[in-house]
Amino acid sequence: MTTFSKIAPYVNEPFTDFTKEENKQAMRAAVAKVKSELGREYPLYIGAESIATDAKITSINPGNVDEVIGYVSKADQALAEQAMQAALNTFETWKKVSPRARAEYLLKAAKLMRERKLEFSALMILESGKNYVEADVDTAEAIDFMEFYAREMIRLSVINETLPLAKIAGEDNFISYIPLGVGVIIPPWNFPLAICVGMTTAAIVSGNTVLLKPASTTPVIAYKFVSLMQEVGLPAGVINFIPGSGAEVGDYLTTHPKTRFISFTGSKEVGLHINKLAAETAPGQIWIKRVIAEMGGKDGIIVDETANLDAAAAAIVASAFGFQGQKCSAASRAIVVESVYEQVAGKVIALTEQLQVGLPEENFPVGPVIDQASFNRILEYIEVGKQEGTLLTGGGKAAGNGYYIRPTVFGEVSGKARIMQEEIFGPVLALAKAKDWKDAIAIYNDTEFGLTGSYFSTSEERIAEALETVHCGNLYINRKCTGALVGVHPFGGFNMSGTDSKAGGYDYLLLFTQAKLRSRKI
Incomplete structure (x- = not known):
């Protein structure tokens, strides 16, 4: 029997107390370290390949526009197609990896991010314009998402034990939650680590492979997350990192016949555009695409x-x-x-x-x-x-x-x-x-x-x-x-605020899976 043994109970990541001078000094040191690394170039990741392109996205500091955070390679449609093929190929093996093993990657990444919390936060301070507290909360939430979704995937894998189906004589019935396929992840710039991490890890821990197209204003922090997942040994091709134009790359992948789902957080206008494109059935498409969208509020x-x-x-x-x-x-x-x-x-x-x-x-x-x-x-x-x-x-x-x-x-x-x-x-x-x-x-x-x-x-x-x-x-x-x-206030809204999904909630991973009944006469 699969159990939760050896995994500690979920507890929200504590916030850093910046009223303490030692914590302020530590953050200043982290900012100085990140500033010493500004202006670097960052590649795409497609399958096992690191690809540099001539076209670049220039990430600048919104608080000091003369400061360049980094130059991030920019995908086009040809590279998007290459990434799709890599994701499709990897899906065939990744979907067979046990839920427990997939969860372990998230737990390892959460541990490393916790150890480097100030460094991740410092990069957000410079790239997105967050102050110390806002950046710290963002990083803490990213850690929370990985910890929470890891445990949720294990729970879903043993759902028949925790929530058994009704019994009838002569049959053995079992529900399993299997992955959907290849998904497109389009996170926002305002929570450039937390929401990027949450959307991506929810999809991959469920057994899917993804094409991650980060916001063009905050691509460097997204790159740092992808690099962290590589560091913990996540197989190549599970996350394919392809920054690029929404009109060129985003629309191409949204309408692609092999795209199984699109997970989006952003404006109402872009969300409705994605929903409209996804609703059209492309030649060769054999499913109804699933759209998971959080589109803002008033x-x-x-x-x-x-x-x-x-x-x-x-x-x-x-x-x-x-x-x-x-x-x-x-x-x-x-x-x-x-x-x-x-x-x-x-x-x-x-x-x-x-x-x-x-x-x-x-x-x-x-x-x-x-x-x-x-x-x-x-x-x-x-x-x-x-x-x-x-x-x-x-x-x-x-x-x-x-x-x-x-x-x-x-x-x-x-x-x-x-x-x-x-x-x-x-x-x-x-x-x-x-x-x-x-x-x-x-x-x-x-x-x-x-x-x-x-x-x-x-x-x-x-x-x-x-x-x-x-x-x-x-x-x-x-x-x-x-x-x-995360885990306390599952997040998502009604009407034009999105598709009623609840990020950080106990039903969120169901959006990235499909339930399969296995019934056997005995």
Whole structure:
């Protein structure tokens, strides 16, 4: 009988305490080490081959645009096809590797990443613009995903023992979860390690092989992860690393007849485009492609008049401006009952104006947004906000040789306003006034998205109704709406926020497998 013996129980990776000077010094040293290695070139990995191309993706530091993080080789369609063939060939052997053996690769990688936690975090500080805490949390979550999914794969492999099928006389029946095939993994830039690691390892521990196309703004940290998996001995061809253009490489692989599934995290627009392409049956295709998509949100925090207003304001500011609002779970809306609106708005303004903007490597609370396109788009939304509400604080660029924007708060915003309806993905918060708590829930629900939300109240009756009627995948009571923990807060949303998948949850690996009943007459 297969058991969980020799594998310790799952426990979330602890966060580093940066209030301690020794931890700050250790992170500064890690940043200095990473900076000494900037400007290197990084190849593709296809099967057992390391391939350098003339075409390169240039990764730059968004907090200091004169600093090049690295030059990453760029795949084209011919190389994407080569990677597909490598993945197909490797799948024939990888699918036969025992779930326990596949899980061991993840556990070994988690151990090594834990030992090098500061180094991985330091690279994210420079490549994605995260401060110390945000980068540390990202790396911790990557470790959590590997630890959690390793155990989940073993659990699924013994599901018939833990959840037996009904018995009938004369038959022996057994359910097994087998891999799908070759998948395309398209992770986002905002959690360039955690989500990249989670999406990729969920697929491979389930027995699939993958084509990993990282975000073009953060390809170096993805390369470091792939290198780590090679270091622990993962067979060549299980992960094929092919950075490239979404229009050229992404669309080609999405429409490929041998692609079995696409796992995507990113914008609504790109997710819908992938879903549309995947729905078309290509010549030679013998399955319906599976799309696993997390597509963002327009998340909000509701505050009623019974709430702890100080706690609510602190949660609003933390949720709105953590990592510059560049989280699909970020609270870009706060909906406050009118009798306490002015109090909450005043507290939010005061806390927001305490946030300092500057270089992530110097651990400022607010750093840059990711690139020039995001910078321009967010500033455009700020101009829209000036027409739709009252500018309470912020409202433009911040100083620095990077993509810096001041944390911005608008007040008296209508629930139908663009800045209340459209995902901005930047440091912009809209405050709306509700007549009462039921009106606040109605305003919250008036969106095409449904990812995260928070409800602040001390009324158990209202909380009970909010738990039933606030329509989102992750609803939190009296806490911020960001910061989901693997295994604790399975993450994923409704409506245009995605396909209702729950990353870091107990059903997530089922999306990368198919259940096969084996029935035998005895």
